[in-house]
Amino acid sequence: MRLSSAFVPTLKEVPSDAVIPSHILMLRSGMIRMVGAGIYSFLPLGYKVIQIISEIIREEMNAIGGQEFHLPALNPRELWEATNRVEAFGDTMFHIKNRDYVLAPTHEEIMTFHAKGVVKSYKDMPQIWYQIQTKFRNEARPRGGVIRGRQFLMKDAYSFDTTWENLDAAYDLHDKAYRNIFDRCGLKYFVVGASSGAMGGSKSEEFMVRSDAGEDTVAHCESCGYAANIEVAQSVTSRAERKSESKDIYNISTPNVKSIDELCEFLKINERETAKSRVYIHNGAPVLILMSGNDEVNETKLGAILSGNIRPAHPEELKEITGADAGSIGPIGLKGRIIADNRIKSANNLYSGANKNDFHIGGIDFDRDVKNIEYFDLRIIQSGENCARCVATIDVFKAIELGHIFKLGTKYAEGLGANFVDENGEEHPIIMGSYGIGVDRVMACYIEQNFDERGIIWKKPLAPFDIHLIGLNMKKESIVETCNDLYLELQENGYSVILDDRTDASAGFKFNDADLLGMPIQIVVGEKNLNQGKIEIKLRSTNEKQIVELNHLFEKLKELK
């Protein structure tokens, strides 16, 4: 590719609507352009990366026996009614106005439709079918450039099996293939066990990449690999120690003291000596939740403990239930269920609300004063806490979901009537798995992990070109000739090359563009070096530069490879 005639519209300034690094850099490097909120065009350079990633995915999918399909994005709505997913998707599904069609947000239905009546004997399985295509979702709020779009490129695979054991095998194959794919892409990722949500099905794993631009918050242990969504991440923080002497309970006048911080300030105590109260309504009945100090209640964990309907109590209800407003509530004298976090299990000498405005109670001993108290892990885990599995500490950060594999089961086969006949002539629904990768997300995530203040840093596997060849003064005959020769020679030797042969761009301009585009190796042909038969090689990742004899270039490149 010659930059003088290529469409690579680089931007010197940061477009005002881009905020996260990958979005900014994809725009600035001329790889994408926005057409509408969450709708992007991939320009030649960007599409090249998409194709490279797709090819890696294709190779790994084919290696586990996957067969590639090309499916319609336009689907009869009927097909989606059969599995109840028109309703399930709701507003996030695009509906065509002048036909009874929808734009496919994923392809379980279509794939199952093709399996139905064709994959009908146990002898026809296993099958792994996949596609790499555009999907459409009417996202309420697109964000992060290509990371959450209304239209995006996805690799979706579906497995068809006769038994749950065989599904396990298909699942494991995908798990391995996904690791190969993300490894080959040079991504630093980790795997989180997750609930499969509205997709239905049982076991699932998410492949995540750490990024401030992420939409999920996860807890991860570098040491043992434990990773979980913050909503379910186990907290094993050390417990408050029980003091040898238990004081008697006593009332304290605490005018205008509401928050834990105010209470600690007022009494000159540590927050660990306090028990914070939250009241929830569970199936119509109040439940008091006690947390240590300012620890937050993790409502997902609470929901897992108390099945049914749970919501925080309204201010009026608080008064009615406890006799006090928020800020003065506590366990002493309160009827009803009381649940406390493990962190303050069997603690004593605690301070909490008195259920009377402007009063707190000190000297509370849970073992002595709060009968029928129950203890659970209710905290939201925080960075630096101990890992639940090993001795290392947990890191909590934002992450982007790149891939998701899960065992679907028979939901779609049942919905659409895709059955097969087993060895005994009995009919069963096909057992399916579903496995997705956000292709444009892979690209964005790679960039999120590989950039500096000058631009993108591509490494070999995903780089749109191996070498950025820069001719500094393209009005000098010798430089033009050398560049043209090298351009061809390098390609003949298997390197992909982008040649900056622009006559009107100054040296600095070309250097900056090269750093922005970020090809792994830059080769600079300039007059001074060339007069001595030399050229310069620069590595984008380390900024390491060396002057090399022109006729030793290929040996040098081999060393670098």
Added chain:
RNA sequence: CGGGGCGUAGCGUAGCCCGGUUAGCGCGCCUGCUUUGGGAGCAGGAGGCCGCAGGUUCAACUCCUGCCGCCCCGACCA
């Protein structure tokens, strides 16, 4: 969908509060000359329904109303 912000030339922006010249600047673009190892210099030039519609006014980029679009936070996210 709730909250906040923004919309002025291809990009980044000033002006708007407090209405009144020909809407200004930087980058980019075009022409010419010079320049070519870290975002070149000089000279000349083109490019604007100031998001759209309505209203107020002698007069609207500026004030008011409605709509549209985009960004951020939240809700949501197979």
